[in-house]
Amino acid sequence: MKEDISKCASFEEISAYVDGELEPSCAAFKHIESCGECRLRAERMRGLSRAVHASLSNPPGADRIARKCVEALRAERQISSLRCASYTQIFLKAAAAIAIFAGASVYVFELSRRGDETRAAKFDGAGKSTVAEADMKSRNTLAEADENGTRAEPAVHSPLNSLELSEMRTAGSGSSAGLVSDKIHFVECKGDSAAAIAPVVKHSWIWTKTAAAAPDIRSIISACNLTPAKSPEGAGLRIKTDKAGLVKLVRAINASGYELLSDSEPQPESGRFAGSPGDPVEYHVSTVER
């Protein structure tokens, strides 16, 4: 179909013509080129376009905008680097906190686990004695011990002075050498472990299979100002004492060269005691080894 180039261009076509966006091959373009009136309209449109361009092309502040942008970018870089450093610090602190928390959790879990074992432990010492369950809910502190004025002696390896040891050895028969336990659970007295033992708890200390060591042990018990009594089961001695007394006794025994070999918990000497202050706890030492 032949294009009608006699028709004057529309406003939109004039606008596109001025902007160079009208196809030269189209009828509107050809008409504008040949029509004086349309050329005049296009010229007016071009004038307006230039005026608009002039209004927009020289905005206030144009001479300094580049400098401002560069400065803004550099400032942003500095802030970003500081922010990055800050984030790194926060990350490291968070990581440290998590590590500490995890460590503490493991520690608490381990304590709980041991406490559970304590509660579950049952000891049948030759069918004559049992270990009472320790109550997990109380982990008695050294402060509690202090409040009750029964703080135990510190320092495992110097539980008694040399004079006391000498006296105890003199008092004992020393005839327990060669005893070997069939159940080895080394009872070790550690530093402030006494802190974990309730001051009011009374411990029944019963040992069996220790006839040869009994005289020595009995002497040590006496040296610790404790009163031994015969076990109701008849296989050993029973000592009723408090926390401080028990710990002191254990230390004295260890210092004298004996090792208490307990096959059950609670083991107040090793800091794994978890008894409730009001609960009686039986502590069984199956053998004593020199």
Add this chain to the structure above:
Amino acid sequence: MLDSEKQDMSLVAEARKGSEEAFEELIRRHSRYMLGIAYGLLGSREDAEEVVQDAFVKAHGSIASLREDSLFPAWLSRIVVNMSRNRYKWNKVRGDGLNISISAQTADRDQDAKGDMELPSNLPSPDKEAENAEMERKIMSEIERLPDTLREAIVLRHVKDMSYKQIADVLGENIDTVKTRISRGRAAIAARLGGKL
């Protein structure tokens, strides 16, 4: 391709590799145009300067996402337009925005009627237009009064003589829509100035 476009592409390529110098050179080459766009859309020097600064910071942070080096001017323009829109809306919420809009009747009037619009008699001739500050101020005022869609098309077209295709890319519209908006924008400005086209 123009030499300036080749240089732009080279600078963009360097900037994408992390060259700060290259990006700062891009700032020097494009900031003026971007300020023109922002100023045309916002009508406020302070707002425009802030938008352009923020736009370059944003562009610097995301230049790695630019698909083609040659698209940098359009991409940067789109950032400026979008940020200007946001600022414009924000100003409107605060009551500081451009508060006069051309009526829909004016914007939508039939522009095909020929010969019913003439340029105002005081419109400067091409030789003198740049010197006529008063006319520039009037035109700026009329640009500010345009509806957003017309104003964006007019500004992009006249700040840097963007082609209709480039404007369509920046605005996310098709070329015909851009063509229509530009012609209507011009008609509205001329009408406000009391002239005929």
